[in-house]
Amino acid sequence: MNIYLLQIINGVGIGMLYFLLAVGLSIVFGLLRFVNFAHGAFYLLGAYFCYQMTRWGMSFWLALVVVPLAVGAIGWLTEKLMLRHVYATAHEFHIVITVGLALAIQELVILQWGPLGDNVPVPDLLQGVVMWGSFIYPKYRLFVIGFTSILAVVLWYVLEGTRLGSAVRAGSESTEMVSLLGINVFRIFSLVFALGAATAALAGVLAAPIRGAEPFMGIEALGIAFVVVVVGGMGSFSGALLGGLLIGIVQSVMSTLWPEGARLMIYIAMASVLLLRPHGLLGRKE
Amino acid sequence: MKKNTHLFLALAVVLIMPLLMNSGSLASEVLIFGLAAMGCNLLLGFTGLLSFGQGIFFGLGSYTIALTLTRWPLPMPVALVLAMVMGGLGAAIVGWIAIRQKGTYFVMLTLAFAQMFYFIAYTATGLTGGDNGLLDIPRPSITVFGQTLWPLVTPWQFYGFVAVVFMVAFWLLLKVSRSTFGRTLLAVRDNEERAGAIGYNLKILKLQAFIISGVVTGLAGALHAMMTGIAPLSNAEYHTSEMILVMTVIGGTGNLFASVLGSAFYLLLADWLSTLWPRWLLLLGLVLIAVSLWMQRGLWGLGEKLWAAVGRKRDRASSQSRAPGEKA
Amino acid sequence: MSSPILLEAVGIEKYYGKFAALGGVNLKVRANTVHSVIGPNGAGKTTLFHMLTGTKSVSAGRILFDGYDVTHEPDHRRVQRGIARSFQVTSLFQSLSVRENLRLAAQGIAPAMAMNCWHPPEGRRSCAETVANVLSKLGLESFATVPAGNLSHGQQRRLEVGMALAARPKAIFLDEPTSGMGIDDLDEMKRFIKSLRADHTVVLIEHNMNIVMDISDTVTVMQQGKVLAEGLPHEIRSNDSVRAAYLGNMITGGKA
Numbered sequence: 001m002n003i004y005l006l007q008i009i010n011g012v013g014i015g016m017l018y019f020l021l022a023v024g025l026s027i028v029f030g031l032l033r034f035v036n037f038a039h040g041a042f043y044l045l046g047a048y049f050c051y052q053m054t055r056w057g058m059s060f061w062l063a064l065v066v067v068p069l070a071v072g073a074i075g076w077l078t079e080k081l082m083l084r085h086v087y088a089t090a091h092e093f094h095i096v097i098t099v100g101l102a103l104a105i106q107e108l109v110i111l112q113w114g115p116l117g118d119n120v121p122v123p124d125l126l127q128g129v130v131m132w133g134s135f136i137y138p139k140y141r142l143f144v145i146g147f148t149s150i151l152a153v154v155l156w157y158v159l160e161g162t163r164l165g166s167a168v169r170a171g172s173e174s175t176e177m178v179s180l181l182g183i184n185v186f187r188i189f190s191l192v193f194a195l196g197a198a199t200a201a202l203a204g205v206l207a208a209p210i211r212g213a214e215p216f217m218g219i220e221a222l223g224i225a226f227v228v229v230v231v232g233g234m235g236s237f238s239g240a241l242l243g244g245l246l247i248g249i250v251q252s253v254m255s256t257l258w259p260e261g262a263r264l265m266i267y268i269a270m271a272s273v274l275l276l277r278p279h280g281l282l283g284r285k286e
Numbered sequence: 287m288k289k290n291t292h293l294f295l296a297l298a299v300v301l302i303m304p305l306l307m308n309s310g311s312l313a314s315e316v317l318i319f320g321l322a323a324m325g326c327n328l329l330l331g332f333t334g335l336l337s338f339g340q341g342i343f344f345g346l347g348s349y350t351i352a353l354t355l356t357r358w359p360l361p362m363p364v365a366l367v368l369a370m371v372m373g374g375l376g377a378a379i380v381g382w383i384a385i386r387q388k389g390t391y392f393v394m395l396t397l398a399f400a401q402m403f404y405f406i407a408y409t410a411t412g413l414t415g416g417d418n419g420l421l422d423i424p425r426p427s428i429t430v431f432g433q434t435l436w437p438l439v440t441p442w443q444f445y446g447f448v449a450v451v452f453m454v455a456f457w458l459l460l461k462v463s464r465s466t467f468g469r470t471l472l473a474v475r476d477n478e479e480r481a482g483a484i485g486y487n488l489k490i491l492k493l494q495a496f497i498i499s500g501v502v503t504g505l506a507g508a509l510h511a512m513m514t515g516i517a518p519l520s521n522a523e524y525h526t527s528e529m530i531l532v533m534t535v536i537g538g539t540g541n542l543f544a545s546v547l548g549s550a551f552y553l554l555l556a557d558w559l560s561t562l563w564p565r566w567l568l569l570l571g572l573v574l575i576a577v578s579l580w581m582q583r584g585l586w587g588l589g590e591k592l593w594a595a596v597g598r599k600r601d602r603a604s605s606q607s608r609a610p611g612e613k614a
Numbered sequence: 615m616s617s618p619i620l621l622e623a624v625g626i627e628k629y630y631g632k633f634a635a636l637g638g639v640n641l642k643v644r645a646n647t648v649h650s651v652i653g654p655n656g657a658g659k660t661t662l663f664h665m666l667t668g669t670k671s672v673s674a675g676r677i678l679f680d681g682y683d684v685t686h687e688p689d690h691r692r693v694q695r696g697i698a699r700s701f702q703v704t705s706l707f708q709s710l711s712v713r714e715n716l717r718l719a720a721q722g723i724a725p726a727m728a729m730n731c732w733h734p735p736e737g738r739r740s741c742a743e744t745v746a747n748v749l750s751k752l753g754l755e756s757f758a759t760v761p762a763g764n765l766s767h768g769q770q771r772r773l774e775v776g777m778a779l780a781a782r783p784k785a786i787f788l789d790e791p792t793s794g795m796g797i798d799d800l801d802e803m804k805r806f807i808k809s810l811r812a813d814h815t816v817v818l819i820e821h822n823m824n825i826v827m828d829i830s831d832t833v834t835v836m837q838q839g840k841v842l843a844e845g846l847p848h849e850i851r852s853n854d855s856v857r858a859a860y861l862g863n864m865i866t867g868g869k870a
Contacts, residue, residue, distance in 0.1 A: 029390075033390075035390055035393070035394075082575065082579065085579055086578050086579065089578070089582060090334075090582075091336075091389065091390070092330060092336045092535065092539075093578040093582060095336060095393065096531075096532075096535050096574055096577065096578050097574065097575050097578035097579070099528065099531075099532070099571075099574060100570075100571040100572065100573070100574025100575040100577075100578065101571065101575060102571070103567055103568070103570060103571030103574065104568050104571030104572055104575070105571075106567075106571075107565045107567045107568035107571060108568060110565060111565050111568070219524070223397075223401065223524075226394060226397060227398075230394055230398075234390075260405065260408070260409055263401070263405060264402060264405040264406075264409075267398045267401040267402045267405070268398075268402060270394070270398040271383075271395060271398040271399065271402065274387055274391050274394055274395045274398065275383065275386060275387070275395070278387055278391045461731070461732055462731045462732075464734045465730055465731045465732055465733055465734055465735075466721070466727055466728055466729075466730045466731075466733060466734065466735040466739055467728060467729055467730055467731040468731070469714070469718075469734070469735055470718065470721075470728040472707075472709075472710065473707050473710065473714075473718050476707040476708060476709050476710060477705060477706065477707050477708070479705060480701075480705045480706065480707065480777075481718070482688075482689055482690050483667070483669060483689050483690075483693075483699065483701075483705075484690075484693060484698070484718060484719045484722035484777060484781065485690050485693030485694060485719075485721075485722025485723055485725050485781065486690055486722060486725050486728055487690050487725060488690070490729070491728065491729070494729060494731070498731070
């Protein structure tokens with residue numbers, strides 16, 4: 001099979017995961033004006049909770065549903081109990097508190113599961129490859145692409161079609177106006193933050209069978225999420241999608257041409273966007 | 287007298303550490319990272335710039351001193367100055383570009399630059415030794431006309447040297463923080479738009495702050511390399527920048543001596559706990575959360591509150607009656 | 615009687631995307647006069663100020679000040695030319711003392727001194743005379759050491775004006791200096807602004823028609839990004855199109 005085609009499909013798969021990882025960070029920033037440095041930690045929790053569930057003999061499919069809900073609840077509590085109290089302070093404390101949280105979560109993970117990584121088995125249904133003439137591709141990765149695409153549509157519908165979504169979008173423009181309309185802004189904050197945590201965790205669950213669960217994957221994920229969100233546009237759903245796919249495909253293709261350069265290129269892209277078009281490809285101009 | 291309080295506090299720390307601590311290396315590290323945290327504080331506490339790029343300047347300092355002491359052997363003072371210059375140069379480049387954006391975008395830019403520098407350091411193995419770093423960095427004693435004036439062989443001997451450099455740097459930074467420039471930076475931190483509106487060129491002010499920060503951080507990196515004998519890749523890693531920021535915030539922003547408190551707290555805690563409990567970083571994470579929620583002025587702020595509480599107790603305990611209208 | 619033109623704006627346009635905040639504004643301000651700019655909300659008054667003081671850049675047009683073309687100069691450069699402004703929404707250095715706020719504003723006209731990393735702002739660098747001067751003019755001497763954030767609203771508005779004064783400008787731009795002030799403060803402020811005319815040129819945005827009609831030498835009326843009318847206060851008061859723009863009642867001198 002053509003190696004470039006293979007890499008592009010790989011890139012799309014990775015890109016969709018990146019989208020799922022980044023979309024929560026982006027929307028949280030759009031609404032709360034909050035850069036969540038603990039976002040990668042939610043991804044980490046997703047992967048490890050999934051691992052733990054498979055260790056307990058439960059099905060991957062169950063984990064796909066339960067883990068995002070669990071991590072979403074953790075996110076909800078985090079916002080309500082901790083983050084809400086720093087909104088009024090200098091923005092450095094937004095960053096510091098989430099850095100502290102990320103650190104604490106990472107250490108708790110190591111405490112519970114040890115510093116080495118663990119493998120997460122691919123669910124039985126999705127093991128093996130698909131063969132279509134000369135097209136050979138792992139079933140699981142195809143599943144990831146399909147599943148995240150459906151999820152993207154669902155998320156899009158939630159944001160554009162529901163009242164909650166309208167409130168979130170309106171809130172991104174002006175939280176004052178939204179609260180004047182009688183909507184409890186703080187409850188929306190918690191919900192949105194929980195959603196961000198849940199989607200990050202879901203990305204972690206989906207990624208776990210591919211790359212395993214490993215304590216430092218949170219930091220790595222955070223870096224990628226930042227790049228995707230910056231390139232796509234902070235606060236933009238479609239930006240997260242476009243950014244995710246772009247970064248995923250570029251990374252994948254580059255890995256055959258110049259592996260080390262791949263990461264460098266990504267951060268050059270990030271810096272360039274920040275300098276030339278800080279609101280990103282699809283973000284709204286401030 | 288108040289003017290020199292901070293200077294005396296710094297001197298006190300410098301003199302007390304050899305009496306209370308066993309490890310000269312650890313004591314040196316406290317001062318070295320105290321310098322780095324002060325450099326970070328100049329940007330964060332004084333100018334309001336949250337930079338994740340301090341690792342770049344620290345790394346530049348380490349690499350420069352390594353190269354200047356091993357490959358083209360230069361006298362140590364010259365090498366040290368060169369390391370500071372490189373730190374300042376790096377900061378000038380990063381700063382010049384990064385300050386084009388504000389707020390979160392600025393922070394992200396420093397992050398991106400830190401990552402880019404890491405990969406340059408990783409791939410330019412000829413200059414940086416890549417993954418291995420640069421090794422066998424000597425620690426030349428201070429000599430005059432071939433006579434050894436000041437041997438820097440043992441950790442405590444080196445500490446003496448670091449202590450002198452630290453005190454000089456602290457005194458200079460104190461002067462900067464109290465200068466017209468330092469006061470203007472505080473205005474920039476408080477209300478950037480107004481500072482521009484009343485006539486100040488924000489770009490130049492921020493750039494100068496960056497350069498001074500880079501020089502100090504480069505100095506710290508160089509001293510660290512001399513102390514450990516290596517210039518590792520990890521100095522340019524995200525973790526180093528994060529660690530420096532953490533020390534600055536825990537110590538307390540807006541006050542130079544507080545940065546030394548932050549550095550001491552972090553390193554002493556690490557040293558004490560890491561052997562007892564490998565997961566001590568968990569505590570650090572919790573401390574960061576606590577500082578963000580309840581102790582935004584850091585350890586220094588905590589100290590101030592305690593001092594004020596003690597003062598109030600003393601006032602109440604004294605039998606003097608208070609004049610009408612005098613506040614407690 | 616006509617003093618020379620200090621500030622001239624020709625064909626000023628400002629677009630935010632497709633929205634035309636200013637659609638071609640011409641303005642001439644004469645030295646040592648009080649020139650008021652009035653108009654309904656959204657007329658573009660504050661945007662015009664942003665253009666004239668350099669807070670934001672123009673989309674098109676030219677601005678000439680004191681003989682110099684300052685169109686592309688940023689706000690901090692224009693301060694050295696002799697332009698200073700106050701803001702509609704109070705924008706002080708909240709954590710710094712009143713005195714420090716004024717010192718910074720006074721020093722702003724010689725910003726090179728702010729690069730000095732060695733000497734503290736004492737003695738020559740403290741601009742003590744200017745600061746003391748402004749403090750007494752504003753009646754804020756007893757609050758010199760108070761952090762600006764702890765002042766009352768009226769005091770903060772006074773300090774706002776003081777920040778512009780401390781730059782000893784040729785032209786001082788006041789954006790709704792009396793907004794939110796109580797009746798006692800209002801009269802003080804009115805007298806104060808009128809007294810500025812001797813040493814400065816005052817360009818004023820105001821909603822309080824009492825003040826505008828009382829102290830202005832020239833009134834420019836704006837609407838939807840353009841100049842609707844310009845002239846002496848009594849001319850504007852009797853202008854039909856101006857009345858229509860305001861829907862009648864605000865010109866007759868009632869409180870805004």
